[in-house]
Amino acid sequence: MKILTIDIETRPNEVYTWGLWNQNVGLSQIKQPGSLLCFAAKFRGERQVHFHSAWEDGEKGMARKLRALFNEADAVCGWNSDKFDIRWVYAQFLKHGMGKPSPFAKVDLMKSVKRQVALPSYKLDYVARWLGVGSKVDTGGFELWLDVMAGDAKAQGLMRKYNINDTKLTEAVFDRLHERGWVLGLPNHSITEGDACPNCGSDNLRCEGTRETKTRSYQRYQCRECLTWIRSVNSLPRKASMVVA
Ligand SMILES: [Zn+2]
Numbered sequence: 284m285k286i287l288t289i290d291i292e293t294r295p296n297e298v299y300t301w302g303l304w305n306q307n308v309g310l311s312q313i314k315q316p317g318s319l320l321c322f323a324a325k326f327r328g329e330r331q332v333h334f335h336s337a338w339e340d341g342e343k344g345m346a347r348k349l350r351a352l353f354n355e356a357d358a359v360c361g362w363n364s365d366k367f368d369i370r371w372v373y374a375q376f377l378k379h380g381m382g383k384p385s386p387f388a389k390v391d392l393m394k395s396v397k398r399q400v401a402l403p404s405y406k407l408d409y410v411a412r413w414l415g416v417g418s419k420v421d422t423g424g425f426e427l428w429l430d431v432m433a434g435d436a437k438a439q440g441l442m443r444k445y446n447i448n449d450t451k452l453t454e455a456v457f458d459r460l461h462e463r464g465w466v467l468g469l470p471n472h473s474i475t476e477g478d479a480c481p482n483c484g485s486d487n488l489r490c491e492g493t494r495e496t497k498t499r500s501y502q503r504y505q506c507r508e509c510l511t512w513i514r515s516v517n518s519l520p521r522k523a524s525m526v527v528a
Pocket of ligand 1: 480481482508509510
């Protein structure tokens with residue numbers, strides 16, 4: 284299964300404004316809308332990080348690279364990627380006359396954490412530190428974006444480093460969550476790999492009681508590798524043949 288982890292950086296909207304505080308910016312005040320600046324993407328289990336940018340590849344070139352990577356992926360993983368990264372990427376596909384990439388599972392790790400675990404913050408940096416897997420690189424703030432857009436090679440180098448680090452950090456968070464079965468939305472390993480753990484693909488499963496629904500009972504298992512709870516596809520023979528409330 285090919286899992287692509289991705290992080291993008293965007294360029295802000297350039298707008299005309301009369302004041303600084305509490306502004307409502309009308310559509311006619313947009314000088315240039317925000318867009319994709321660069322991305323870093325990595326397949327799990329591979330060392331190479333694919334980095335492409337508007338300044339090196341051009342917008343369309345970047346979109347083509349992204350599309351090729353998405354087409355290879357069974358799942359695309361990121362931090363807040365359902366709302367942010369994937370939609371920005373799709374905007375590029377549409378803008379440049381491309382269709383959608385081949386279907387893939389969307390694995391937004393922020394959703395996995397937010398839905399299951401109470402924390403004071405759901406920022407990548409906070410969660411990564413909390414899990415003890417690393418932290419973000421300091422960008423130095425908005426100045427970096429200004430310098431990158433002005434064509435400063437040193438700033439572009441730092442943006443690249445920052446972007447690549449974010450993708451690696453996101454993958455580190457993925458690994459930490461995945462090793463104990465906390466990632467939501469992954470494709471099911473057992474469909475392609477037979478009687479294997481749906482989460483990690485291990486066949487090291489043990490019978491562990493039964494799982495009851497309102498009308499059926501199923502054999503329950505637990506994966507010995509990632510501790511994911513699993514049940515059989517077919518239900519166990521029913522004791523009652525007539526009575527359901
Ligand atoms: Zn497992």
